[in-house]
Amino acid sequence: MPDGTESESRKLLVRLRDTLAESGAGQERLDKITHLIATSMRTEVCSIYLFRDEETLELCATEGLKPESVHQTRLRLGEGLVGRVARTSEIVNSADAPKEKGFRYMPETGEEAYSSFLGVPIQRLGEPMGVLVVQSKMAREYTPDEVYALEVVAMVLAEMAELGAFIGDGAALKARHQQPVLFRGTIGQEGVAEGHIWLHEPRVVVTNPVAENPEAETERLHKAVGELRVSVDEMLSSAEGGDSEQLQVLEAYKMFANSKGWIRRMEDDIARGLSAEAAVEKEQSVARARLARATDAYLRERLNDLDDLSNRLLRILTGQGRDTGAAMPDDPVLVARNIGPAELLDYGRSLKAIILEEGSVGSHAAIVARALAIPLIVHARNITTEALNGNHVLIDGEQGVVHLRPDEVVVKAFRDKMAMQAAAQQRYASIRDLPAETLCGQRVKLMMNAGLMADLPSLPSSGAEGVGLFRTELQFLVRNQMPKRAELSALYARVLDAAQGQRVIFRTLDIGSDKVLPYMKPNDEPNPALGWRAIRVGLDKPGVLRMQLQALIRAANGRPLSLMFPFIAQIDEFEMARAELDKVLERETKLGHALPETLEVGTMLETPSLAFAPQRFFEMVDFVSIGGNDLKQFFFAADRENERVRRRYDTLNVSFLSFIEGIVNRCRTTKTSLSFCGEDAGRPIEALCFAAIGVETLSMRPASIGPVKHLLRRTNLKELKQVIDASREAGDQSVRDAVMDYMRQQS
Structure with a gap:
């Protein structure tokens, strides 16, 4: 020019x-x-x-x-x-x-x-x-x-x-970051919360987009790029000899940090009048525009790398970022585009809620949020650009709604709802130590789901009768390398200690699909939910499965042990997994280690195919746990990550309820213990219907046990079963309306 x-x-x-x-x-x-x-x-x-x-x-x-x-x-x-x-x-x-x-x-x-x-x-x-x-x-x-x-x-x-330059009387723009905003997202973990925003990656605000001295701005840019290159080199040095995937990402970072074309374009922007940070942001905007249009997966990854590198460079130039000296509020609600499980665990239970712009209901972050019982909303579009640190926020994790900077009318209505829930929790506390026994004398066992040691203290206070599902994958997901057998054994032993003799059912490693280990090469699968995951990974990598089984047996150290294999689709998969367990038991005996006093081995039923397995399958397993979340998405062919379809199908649909009842009858024939595990088990109306058709054990998040027990103790399941049968005979698509009418008449 x-x-x-x-x-x-x-x-x-x-x-x-x-x-x-x-x-x-x-x-x-x-x-x-x-x-x-x-x-x-x-x-x-x-x-x-x-x-x-x-x-x-x-x-x-x-x-x-x-x-x-x-x-x-x-x-x-x-x-x-x-x-x-x-x-x-x-x-x-x-x-x-x-x-x-x-x-x-x-x-x-x-x-x-x-x-x-x-x-x-x-x-x-x-x-x-x-x-x-x-x-x-x-x-x-x-x-x-x-x-x-x-x-x-x-x-x-x-x-x-x-920066608010166009605000005032007759302004064309409303004041940014000051108006109430409503976000609708996807429910990752239910619950309601009120708090103040804490940004995982604080937004960099460019306060000086125009500069008069191009030479000084170019010098600032070169100095900042030099610091960026040093930090990337340091990350590369610390990662050498480690995971190859991580090294590839860092090599891409280094390539961009040393890109002459990228630097030259920013120099040209400065020459035309922009400040150094405005030049970085301009090129970042170009990269993001290309990212939005890119269909090639490799190109999208590289543009994401450049976007992240631009953010790092902006933080160096402006001095803004995580280490701004700002104090986290006493009631923090974490907001991020996305976040890894280890980073989320660093925050721990101090968080009131989590709001993600991206993420998914089955992501690592969602798993950790459920384990910590923290309300989570994902797919809250543009939340990171609209929210500022310290903004007041209300989270309704039961409706998938976020109220940012709410007005007083919304705040009052929301607090009334929270007060009603708090009053209900007090009622639930009064029945904590009472059994979940219905008016017709039927006893239903209520158990809790867990995945972290931090969950176990809530076992006595929740009123649960044990842990129906302990997710073992979290200990693998939050590390950068495979955990050692001794570490896992010590952890599982602490879990059993904390349970104080109550039953804990450990699910073996359930990875794959959207739960990819940081140190495991991801597979480019067209449909990961139906791909190489859970027991399929365990059987293809038997060394990992055997290591985990050894850790569980040594943790039990002569105490009772219950474990189950995930995602079994046909009888031979269970037989192969059981054979691996038998090999481990034989080896542990030879090594002189104590075997469990009793050993129960079951499976999760998450695929429709397993419901039609030969009878000898139901005879050989000690128990079956219906994995409702996966089973429901496969039954209706409705991806539970897809908001367009996942809510179209009712759990109380006659077809699905009849299918569950068929599993109940098969287990009754072989006297096989059966439970239902998943989100629907913790929804009171759904829980009532499962119990009415014969499911005697339900496993759910700890906060759901009180509401479910409260309703069970006020219901006659024999009458409810007649209502369900009548609705089916009438040709209804779902029994929900009939059940709700019956419950209203009883109240």
Whole structure:
């Protein structure tokens, strides 16, 4: 670019900065900016369109169009050329705009006189905020330098909007980070909570997007890049000899940190008037835009690496980040794009709730959140860009809703709901030591699910009669290398000690699908939930399975031991797993180690195929535990990670309930103990129906035991079974309505 053009670009940005520095209301500033841009770029029109909501753009300021159209002209996302820029985040540069596909004429603006059109997105790190447009009567395409200049101005506008530059009387924008916002996400762990935001990765705010001294800014950039390269080299050195996958990621980091093209582009941005951090953020926005369009998995991974590296560089340049000296609030609600299990465990039970922008209901973070009994919402879109440290927040993990900066009406209603739940918990505490015995005299055993040592203290206070599922994979997921047998044995022994003689059922390693060990090479499978996971991994890697079985036997040290194998789909898989256990028992005997006083070996029934296994399968297992979460998604062919389909199918659907009853009858024939384990076991109405059709043991999160026991003790299961049967005979799709009508009559 010629020096003269660079100078003009810098002059425009300096004028823009000076205009923004002047006092005045938001609308006045926007009007000045459109006039400044039109004058500097020698165009007849400059207009700023901003989002009023996720689907609507509004003309908020203009130089050249009819003044009365401001705040009156609105466009839907994707409508017209402006809507196209907003939807695609791509530039539209046309010499003859009326002939462009999707052009929409807006007569109220008087724009029919203007032929040429240049529209660029106003966005901050991929978050769309609006569209900046210039138009001219002369039919021409704008030059690359003009396009670049408008892009840079749009970026500065986004940064200044972030800092609240357009707020005031008659403002075109509402105050960012001050308005109440409602987020709807996916329920990862039920529960309600109130607290204040704690950002896992505090948002970097660029306060000086425009700089007058390119040489000084370039020097700052080079110094920060040098620090970045040193930190990447240190990470590489500490990881040498370790996991190859981690090394590959760090090698990619090093490649980007030393990329001459990346550095040169940022130097060019600085030469045109941006500060060092604004230049980093501009290139980061470009990478994020490419990431949003990329379909190639490898390219997406590399762009993610560049995004993470840009964040590191921004934290070096601004001094902002995790170590800001800010104190975590007393009632922290963690907000993150995503988070690993080890990082989440570092926070521990101090968290009131967790809100993730990404994640999944089966992710490592969700597993840990359930183990810690912390409400979790995932897929809360844009929460990391909207929330600030210390913001007041309400989390309804039963509805999948987050209220950020709620108003007083919402706060009062929410606190009333929490008070009602607290009163109910007091009622549940009064029946903690009483059996879950129904009005018709049927006794139902209620057990709790666990996965961490920290869960075990809640065993006595929950009223549970033991641990129906202890997830052993968490100890594998939170480490960077395979745990040693002695470590696992000591942990399992502490679990049995803490249970104080109550039964604990250990599930062997359930990994694969979305639970990939950090030190295990992930498999690129088209459908991981139906792929290489759980017992399939154990049987293909018998050394790992045998090591875990040895640890369990040594932990028992002569005490009773119950264990079960996950995801058994057919009889031979159980036979092979049992054979591995027999080999371990024989070896432990030869080594002189104490064998369990009693040994119960069961399986989780999570695939429909196992319900139709030969009778000898039900005769050879000591117990069966229905894994409701997986079984339900396979039964209905509805991915439980997919919000579009997972709620379409009711657990109390006649087909599913009849299928469960068929399993009950098979187990009765062979006198095989049966339990139901999963989220639905902890939902009182579903739990009642399972008990009514003959499931005698239910295993759930500790907080659900009180509500389930309370309802069981007030219900006649024989009458409820008649209601269920009548609903089925009537041809109902679900028995829920009939059951709810019956329960209302009893109250």
